[in-house]
Amino acid sequence: MVTRPLNPIRVGGEVDALCTKCELNLAHTILAMVGTKVIRVRCNTCGADHQFRGTQPLQKATSFAAPKKASTPRTTAAERVVLNFEEQLKQKNQVGARLYSVKETFKLDDVVDHPTFGRGFVSAVRGDKVDITFRTFDKTLIHGRTPPPDPAAS
Numbered sequence: 603m604v605t606r607p608l609n610p611i612r613v614g615g616e617v618d619a620l621c622t623k624c625e626l627n628l629a630h631t632i633l634a635m636v637g638t639k640v641i642r643v644r645c646n647t648c649g650a651d652h653q654f655r656g657t658q659p660l661q662k663a664t665s666f667a668a669p670k671k672a673s674t675p676r677t678t679a680a681e682r683v684v685l686n687f688e689e690q691l692k693q694k695n696q697v698g699a700r701l702y703s704v705k706e707t708f709k710l711d712d713v714v715d716h717p718t719f720g721r722g723f724v725s726a727v728r729g730d731k732v733d734i735t736f737r738t739f740d741k742t743l744i745h746g747r748t749p750p751p752d753p754a755a756s
């Protein structure tokens with residue numbers, strides 16, 4: 603009396619298995635078995651031989667938690683300006699800082715103390731106007747309203 607196996611799996615037969623190359627559950631031809639256990643299979647789609655792993659939910663491989671985003675400390679534009687300003691001001695001759703006045707004549711890199719805006723330095727001279735960089739902003743101010751001392755005198 604022949605007992606018909608419930609499981610018709612046999613070498614040369616077909617079994618659904620996860621193909622590691624196709625990355626899909628596909629029909630495979632059984633290449634090797636130990637007892638009732640399928641050992642090696644060949645993908646009917648791509649022809650690759652590989653170990654039988656059964657069918658697997660594919661999302662398992664990719665369902666790992668996404669790495670937590672490293673919170674990069676963000677420097678705001680204002681902070682950058684301040685840092686930049688401090689750095690730049692350090693390089694100026696602050697001992698020679700002068701109080702801002704329209705009657706004064708400033709030149710590039712002069713350090714200026716402004717009664718309202720605080721300490722800054724001249725970043726550009728354009729005729730009777732000077733661009734002064736203060737801590738958080740630039741300001742165009744008028745200068746040289748009286749004739750400057752003769753530059754040849756020095």
Ligand SMILES: [Zn+2]
Nearest residue numbers: 621624645648
């Ligand atoms: Zn395949």
